Amino acid sequence: xxxxxxxxxxxxxxxxxxxxxxxxxxxxxxxxxxxxxxxxxxxxxxxxxxxxxxxxxxxxxxxxxxxxxxxxxxxxxxxxxxxxxxxxxxxxxxxxxxxxxxxxxxxxxxxxxx
Amino acid sequence: xxxxxxxxxxxxxxxxxxxxxxxxxxxxxxxxxxxxxxxxxxxxxxxxxxxxxxxxxxxxxxxxxxxxxxxxxxxxxxxxxxxxxxxxxxxxxxxxxxxxxxxxxxxxxxxxxxxxx
Numbered sequence: 765x766x767x768x769x770x771x772x773x774x775x776x777x778x779x780x781x782x783x784x785x786x787x788x789x790x791x792x793x794x795x796x797x798x799x800x801x802x803x804x805x806x807x808x809x810x811x812x813x814x815x816x817x818x819x820x821x822x823x824x825x826x827x828x829x830x831x832x833x834x835x836x837x838x839x840x841x842x843x844x845x846x847x848x849x850x851x852x853x854x855x856x857x858x859x860x861x862x863x864x865x866x867x868x869x870x871x872x873x874x875x876x877x878x
Numbered sequence: 879x880x881x882x883x884x885x886x887x888x889x890x891x892x893x894x895x896x897x898x899x900x901x902x903x904x905x906x907x908x909x910x911x912x913x914x915x916x917x918x919x920x921x922x923x924x925x926x927x928x929x930x931x932x933x934x935x936x937x938x939x940x941x942x943x944x945x946x947x948x949x950x951x952x953x954x955x956x957x958x959x960x961x962x963x964x965x966x967x968x969x970x971x972x973x974x975x976x977x978x979x980x981x982x983x984x985x986x987x988x989x990x991x992x993x994x995x
Contacts, residue, residue: 773918796981807882807969807986808921815981854920864909864973864982865934868920 766791768838768855770869778877783827783842785872787855790836796858797838798866799829803851811853814838825849850876880904882987884970890993896958899990903951903972910947911984912955913969921969927953928975960994967991 771786789795796815800808812823819831829840840853852871859865883902891897903910908929913921924943926934929950938945942961947953957964971984 798983800986805988805991807971807988808984809986810983813981813983856920858981864984865923865926866921866984868922870918871920 768869776875777845785840798856800854884987894959899955901970907972908975909973911971915967
């Protein structure tokens, strides 16, 4: 079964520091992978997605992620954290059951300190 | 353009009472999803609609949960009777619904936060 694992339920960084949120996937077929962000009391918003067109995917708000098949990873990065980046981040894989079914990881809460 | 609309945003009920959540997807989106998000967890799919047809309801606890999307636009999710363990956030999402949709973006509403006492 296809799944994703997010390492670290909480990640703390200082403002201006590099952000690295880890996601590893399990899939027997080439996956479609997504990163969503959830701000408090809001729904999920798509940051970026990998659909096999390019291994380095750029998203909104300065985030990017690199698909590494050899490592089965799709880590999310941002060169310089901003206070407004504090939120919950979810990695998801699109399960190929005929129709799209997203399977989400457990999430990583990003804390940004001044 | 309006996003996915959900109401109510918050609901507090006593256990064994019924409750209903409403969702209006983005205009033109054929596919609608209901997700359950427990505290500290990622969303889990409850049911997926293609227009008015439920094409995946394998995760919906059918003894107490029901859903409908009668005209293929807005949708209602109902719980009857509610249990303490149903306290969670119920998210609605929609997507265009073209082809297999494997790489489609799902757009989420703000969710309904349910507390069962």
